[in-house]
Amino acid sequence: MLQITNLHATVADKPILKGLTLSLNAGEIHAIMGPNGAGKSTLGYVLSGRPGYEVTEGSVTFNGEDLLGMEPHERAAAGLFLGFQYPVEIPGVSNVQFLREALNAQRKQRGEDPLSGAEFLKVARAQADAMGMDMDMLKRPVNVGFSGGEKKRNEMVQMGIIDPALAILDETDSGLDIDALRVVGDGINRIMRKPDKAVLLITHYQRLLDYVKPDFVHVLADGRITRTGGAELALELEEHGYAEIAA
């Protein structure tokens, strides 16, 4: 599904990714772990096409297509979803408006008919119910006044509505208490643990991986993958630290 080959990228002319190679098949959940400043978020931003992140070498294909040649909205329409470490607040725009527009823009790009308000609300209600979120919250402005846990729950509802093929979740566990962590873990499993979907889970800590068991764990250090293993590698990292394992 996703093939990253020898990816080099700079931010403000500073080389951050330095020859990163990684491939993900449908049906797989991959965790990327690594020390602060290693380039984990940069990888997520490069894959989503965020301005300011310049690819200087290498290639990325998504379902055989050149991902780097696609505009950010084309990447989303092709099935890529990026969950941020710090979800944005959008005053004046309700979750329902925002998500219906996002979903319909993607459907249009794919040549599908837009969902009517009623059809969309049905989808939204099912996802809100599945995440134990009150519909009133979905009618409020995007993330405004939401607690950290509520933002993450909201992100899972967003992901459920968008129903992406590939989710890249960057430190989606940061700042969560154990209950919220379970909610997010259950959401990822319910929405994304499917034969035709894949997840790239970027995390600094092992604890989310107690809820979402990865098929592969990669260590990202100094802009490249320095080690790959199974779920047990995360436990090893937790015990021994990155300095010993990643070097």
Ligand code: ADP
């Ligand atoms: P991680 O997510 O692994 O902690 P990041 O990808 O956020 O790492 O950052 C990697 C490196 O890129 C860090 O040294 C960081 O300071 C630098 N960096 C990230 N964004 C910018 C930016 N906008 N301008 C300059 N340097 C940046």
Ligand code: MG
């Ligand atoms: Mg960081």
Ligand code: MG
């Ligand atoms: Mg980061």
